[in-house]
Amino acid sequence: MLKNKNILVGITAGIAGYKICELIRMYKKAGANVRVVLTPNAQHLVSKLTLQTLSNNEVYIENFEINNYKPEHIALTEADIFVIAPATANSIGKIANGICDNLLLSTACAFANPMLIVPAMNTNMWNNPFVQENIKKLKTAGYHILEPADGFLACGTNGVGRMREPEDIFEKTVKILTGRLDGKKILITAGGTKEKIDPVRYISNSSSGKMGIALADNAYSMGADVTLISTFSVDRNYKNIVTPTALEMEKAVKENFAEQDCVIMASAVADYRVKNYSEQKIKKGVNEGKDDELTLKLVKNPDILKEICAERNASNSRSAGVRVKPIIAGFCAESENLIENAKIKIQNKGCDFLIANDISRKDIGFNSDENEVYILDKNLNIKHIEKDTKQNIAKRILEEIFEQV
Numbered sequence: 001m002l003k004n005k006n007i008l009v010g011i012t013a014g015i016a017g018y019k020i021c022e023l024i025r026m027y028k029k030a031g032a033n034v035r036v037v038l039t040p041n042a043q044h045l046v047s048k049l050t051l052q053t054l055s056n057n058e059v060y061i062e063n064f065e066i067n068n069y070k071p072e073h074i075a076l077t078e079a080d081i082f083v084i085a086p087a088t089a090n091s092i093g094k095i096a097n098g099i100c101d102n103l104l105l106s107t108a109c110a111f112a113n114p115m116l117i118v119p120a121m122n123t124n125m126w127n128n129p130f131v132q133e134n135i136k137k138l139k140t141a142g143y144h145i146l147e148p149a150d151g152f153l154a155c156g157t158n159g160v161g162r163m164r165e166p167e168d169i170f171e172k173t174v175k176i177l178t179g180r181l182d183g184k185k186i187l188i189t190a191g192g193t194k195e196k197i198d199p200v201r202y203i204s205n206s207s208s209g210k211m212g213i214a215l216a217d218n219a220y221s222m223g224a225d226v227t228l229i230s231t232f233s234v235d236r237n238y239k240n241i242v243t244p245t246a247l248e249m250e251k252a253v254k255e256n257f258a259e260q261d262c263v264i265m266a267s268a269v270a271d272y273r274v275k276n277y278s279e280q281k282i283k284k285g286v287n288e289g290k291d292d293e294l295t296l297k298l299v300k301n302p303d304i305l306k307e308i309c310a311e312r313n314a315s316n317s318r319s320a321g322v323r324v325k326p327i328i329a330g331f332c333a334e335s336e337n338l339i340e341n342a343k344i345k346i347q348n349k350g351c352d353f354l355i356a357n358d359i360s361r362k363d364i365g366f367n368s369d370e371n372e373v374y375i376l377d378k379n380l381n382i383k384h385i386e387k388d389t390k391q392n393i394a395k396r397i398l399e400e401i402f403e404q405v
């Protein structure tokens with residue numbers, strides 16, 4: 001998987017440093033060339049000799065040891081990726097502010113290829129507003145951040161701050177280096193539901209399903225194992241479950257969602273369905289003079305997104321420390337106060353991402369081949385994706401979401 005890839009591993013002075021020995025072993029087994037750079041403080045927590053033996057390479061610490069004809073911090077940048085794990089609050093702060101007072105930091109500052117930063121620290125340190133500000137700064141600048149998990153910490157407490165496991169870091173490295181979603185299971189819903197009145201009539205909405213299909217097509221071409229649950233049938237090479245109504249969609253989503261890495265609910269599920277479905281076609285003129293009006297009683301449909309988020313959140317709280325799975329994203333179509341309504345909606349639904357689009361505009365959204373969206377995450381960070389084809393927007397959405405998976 002990583003044959004001939006050059007991976008530079010940076011270790012800072014976090015207690016989780018010992019786990020990086022396993023990560024190096026995994027990189028080597030996958031065919032990568034690994035070099036390791038330590039902060040001087042990290043030497044107290046991991047042994048240089050162990051890292052040297054596992055990486056089968058020199059381990060670098062000092063700024064002023066010139067083994068090549070280039071200064072070490074420049075020579076080390078000739079790698080495909082720089083993975084800093086564990087990343088301490090201290091080193092994160094320095095990287096985010098361009099400080100270069102050791103070899104690892106100077107290398108980080110000069111590094112032009114992708115960088116993956118894997119924070120690990122005590123919960124209070126992680127929640128510290130300055131640490132959060134630094135993380136935000138790095139994210140905005142395009143650094144990949146593999147956020148810590150909630151679990152047991154070396155300081156004897158439970159909370160967010162635990163370094164993600166070597167398997168997760170390995171998987172993330174592969175994803176960054178190959179740009180692929182191989183092995184990832186993703187479920188996407190698409191289309192406006194059709195709430196039946198009688199065998200020939202239904203109530204629906206203007207959703208074309210194009211955005212959901214663009215997401216499914218892109219995820220499939222990026223190597224994911226795709227299941228599309230749509231209100232109409234789609235002729236593709238991935239699995240397609242057709243569910244015209246909200247109740248059918250609810251059943252299919254609930255049967256399939258738990259085994260996924262990611263669920264994206266892009267369908268427009270009707271808020272209401274007809275209460276009394278007529279088995280026979282409703283005829284006019286049966287009762288002479290009494291068919292000028294027809295009253296349909298509607299009942300509320302299930303909120304599928306909210307229900308699966310609640311189920312997911314309940315099962316995750318029972319397994320602390322294990323990463324939250326599946327990642328769940330929803331869509332929201334608003335005709336006014338787009339961002340304000342989207343912020344309320346993401347909190348109400350309990351999902352990880354909400355993709356908001358403005359349906360008051362005629363040039364994008366419903367039935368159009370183009371869209372313009374805002375991606376909100378659960379911390380209410382907002383990313384604007386400017387007007388583009390739904391295919392390109394879909395790719396950007398997947399990249400944003402899978403940054404976290």
Ligand SMILES: Cc1cc2nc3c(=O)[nH]c(=O)nc-3n(C[C@H](O)[C@H](O)[C@H](O)COP(=O)(O)O)c2cc1C
Pocket residue numbers: 011012013014015016039040041042086087088089090091092120121122125
């Ligand atoms: C045993 C021990 C474990 C530590 N673990 C962490 C940690 O997990 N995360 C963190 O941010 N700091 C941790 N620290 C504090 C850092 O080591 C300290 O902030 C240090 O200055 C970081 O140096 P560096 O970023 O240059 O490697 C730990 C300190 C000790 C003594």
